[in-house]
Amino acid sequence: MPAFRQIRNFTLSSAAAAALIASSCAAAQAAPAAEPTAGETFTLDLLDINDFHGRIAANSDSAGAAVLSGAVDQVRKENPNTLFVSAGDNIGASTFASASQEDAPTIDALGAGGLDVSTVGNHEFDRGFKDLSGRVIDRYAKATGQDGAEFALGANVYKKGTKNPALREYAIREVNGVNVGFIGTVTEDVPSLVSPAGITELDFGSELEAVNRVAAQLSDGKADNGEADVIVLLTHNGSESTECSSIARENTSYGELLRKASGEVDAIISGHTHQSYDCSVAGPGGERPVIQAHQYGTTLGKVSLEVDGSTGDVVESSTERLPLTAKNDVGEWAANYAPNTKVESIVEKAVADSEKVGNVKVGQISQDILRGGEVPGSDRGVESTLGNTVADIHLWATSNKDFAGTPAQIAFMNPGGLRADLLYGEDGTVTYKAAADVQPFANTLVTFDMTGAQIREALEQQWQPDGSERSKLHLGISEGLSYTYVEDAPRGKHIKDITFNGKPLDESATFHVAANAFLAAGGDNFAAFAEAKNHADSGQIDLDATVNYFKSHDVVDPAPLGRAAVAGTDWAKVELSSKQLKAGEEATVTVTGLAEGAQINASAFDGELVISDIPAADAKGATSFKLPIAEDAAAGDYELVISQIQHEDIVTPFSVVGAEEPSQTPTESPSATPTEPSETPSAEPTGTPSETATSSESATDAPSATQSANDDDSQKNQDGLAQTGFNTAWLGIAAGVIVLLGVGLLLARRFGAKH
Known part of the structure; x- marks a missing residue:
């Protein structure tokens, strides 16, 4: 105070005390007179709200x-x-x-x-x-x-x-x-x-x-x-x-x-x-x-x-x-x-007026972006294009160049927060109201830090606790994060391989993550998000983030399915008519074990060849297609990758072999084993084979007496001269003598000049 x-306070208290003493002294003589009451109180009530956020x-x-x-x-x-x-x-x-x-x-x-x-x-x-x-x-x-x-x-x-x-x-x-x-x-x-x-x-x-x-x-x-x-x-x-x-x-x-x-x-x-x-x-x-x-x-x-x-x-x-x-x-x-x-x-007036504002166009989509289930929105336990798209939007909102905080690396979206689909309609127009209907709760976007191990834990928590209204809630995840899972595994053992930007997720590393406030607080039993560190309000709500995302993109495509894939490659069997193919050939690929009507894709040569028009599986769950090998394909080992959305890829090896190379082995003479020319110059000026050479020596040191005309041609290539009866070794000796004579003449002239 x-x-x-x-x-x-002190003065009034003293006065009150004096009055009390005086009244006590007079009590025996007369009834006390009414005195003003010091320290009379009243209740001050302060009613408060916080974070009303226009609700x-x-x-x-x-x-x-x-x-x-x-x-x-x-x-x-x-x-x-x-x-x-x-x-x-x-x-x-x-x-x-x-x-x-x-x-x-x-x-x-x-x-x-x-x-x-x-x-x-x-x-x-x-x-x-x-x-x-x-x-x-x-x-x-x-x-x-x-x-x-x-x-x-x-x-x-x-x-x-x-x-x-x-x-x-x-x-x-x-x-x-x-x-x-x-x-x-x-x-x-x-x-x-x-x-x-x-x-x-x-x-x-x-x-x-x-x-x-x-x-x-x-x-x-x-x-x-x-x-x-x-x-x-x-x-x-x-x-x-x-x-x-x-x-x-x-x-x-x-x-x-x-x-x-x-x-x-x-x-x-x-x-x-x-x-x-x-x-x-x-x-x-x-x-x-x-x-x-x-x-x-x-x-x-x-x-x-x-x-x-x-x-x-x-x-x-x-x-x-x-x-x-x-x-x-x-x-x-x-x-x-x-x-x-x-x-x-x-x-009431504000709600009615907002309907008019809601007709304003905020963006464009290339096709329907839907929630999960055969009837969109009917199954929150499966991956959806809308869940992944919204996760991409939240990641963009918390990492683009205008974002003032630490950029997020990964984003998640809870399926229960998606309450309407984005429908293409006549021309793909997305109105303000349509964007708002997708996420009607106006949740703040929150950023926080999670270890790779906590991300794994959050993904495991998609399988909800016993007694929950839904057995599974499938999270939308942003581009760059992917994982494989086993649906019917024991609790805590569903998630298998997790990758981030194409590499295994480092579970000891820390990642900056974005999610809406509901999920960040551990909503829908996702406790791993609540246990993360350094939660911070991003300063944005989901609706504003969505509208700004549409304004920054001419056309928004649905985020692909398959960021979450069923683990294992036993969902189909792949057979090639041949696993060794020549350039210009083609192999017939047969895939069986599919569900009727299932659609698959194939790629090879590290993605340079993509086959996407493969017929859907027939009533027996089979389909087939041709794997073409280009005329200029290099010889080597390759992989054929068979893909089906939300399944782990099946990889089948095959080889490309080149045209047959000319044999490197000399043609054998009917009468003798092929030999190589002698590496040692013959002592005979005429080049006649040594008369003392044994049969084994003739195979390695000197020409055979029975060598064919082809062998003579080979010898021409080696010596650079036709066989004329003159051994090329004598050329070397003569050249050496000439050099020595030249050196002698130079020395003689030098010493003669001194005298």
Whole structure:
């Protein structure tokens, strides 16, 4: 509390004590007179939301803006000393009814529902600072009838290169004669969560420094710079945990904020991590309430502060979370509060208007992109082109050149999050509404780190725990990741070979992964994703990512099936009419053991030859085709690869043999074994074979006396001269004599010149 408040507390307390003593002394003589009661308290209720994300229409456990406002109305009716506040992300990452109209319906609905003050979240910067400081704040002013800047507090948001606040730092509301001050801050990670182009004018500083600075200002007794009796921190930051003991000691910027924020701060209301908790955490001024009210308007947080009306001291506090919906007897979600009719009409109009906006074209597809099952969407346990395509979209959204965070390498998509197919129709046009219908939950895309071993574990978790509604949920996976599996293997043994970018997945390495918030939190029993490290909001929702992907691609093709393949090559038998073929020939390939109507493909020569028009398997499960060998095919060993979608390839070796080469063995004489010319010059000047040579010597050292004319030709080639009776060895001797004579003459002339 401010110093002057503390002095006043002491004075009033002393006066009360004196009055009490005086009345005691007079008790025997007369009845005590009524004295003014010092320290009279009242209950200040703070109702809070966080991460509402434009969920204006009711959907599942999200109550919608009308019921949310109705709950606030009911609590205000019970206690007029009530304020309705938000810890940020009111807009952005919204469902279609709001997102399609730049979230104007959400601002209008919250304004009409009595929102008193709000801090900014990272999603308030989705469209850039100019949009926030202009259109958004102006819309809040119109919707609430108050200063719109007080619905976008940001004490740690500064003008670039300075410590000058770019947003309003705090707001003050008077309740029952007590000034309640709200300081707003946002996570320092905003630059990695939104497009850098939209926040070039801003810096995001320490939340702790900003809170303590503003809290000191509001408690310094100087009326001209704002004074507050009760101070509440609204922070768009939070814990990944829901356990109070863990939250109190966590080694994060948020944990430090809870423990070190000024003792003048009486309560902390948080957001950003979409968790649900209410705790009491020790700070410089003692224990104080800390709360986060889940997400999407499923829950209304409630912090009750017992305030001394004469001093402004908070003498007691409590917290609770009020669920806005519950499942009824038939398992359907029903509202726990009556709706606010004014807000209800805003929502109904927004939904109707969004239908018109939904007809806007956002992209083009080349053919249907479908969910799994013979009837698309009927089987979530099989691979689908839509699941893989959406995984590709999420990977692109978290790795393209405009993404501010660490680029993702792999992405996953849960099949239950796909609620409609993308149909080609007449011309392949994809409308805004069609894209929104595919992923209607407006889930934030989250990035995190997983080891290769954790990726294997996540793939194993596609086979759901016993007793689950579905025995298998097949994940969509992004391009570059593939694996083989055994369907009926024991639990934990389904996944066999995993490859990433064509190489075996390194299970000891760490990979940066993207998934929607539902899957990242371990939804659908995929605990491996929740156990991953460094979860971070990407600053994007699935719908925005999809729309931007379509805008960046002229035509979107379905992602292929086969990223997941049944392990083993016994699904068919392959036979070649011959496994040794000459260039220009062809072999007949017969494939049996297929299902009737099955379609296969074949390739050879390391993919240079692709055969894709193979007839479908007949009623006996057989088909055949020709394997042609090109005229210029080089001799060697090759492989024929038979492929069927979602099956492991069957590889069959074959060889290409070249034309027959001329024999390297000399023609044998009828009368003798072929011999080679002698390597030693004959001693006979006439070249006549030695008369003392034995039969074995004649085969290796000298020509045979019975050698044919062909042998003479061979000898001509070796000696370079025809056999004329002159042995070429004498040429060498003569040349040597001439050289020696020349050297002698040179020496004689040299010595003769000296004399």
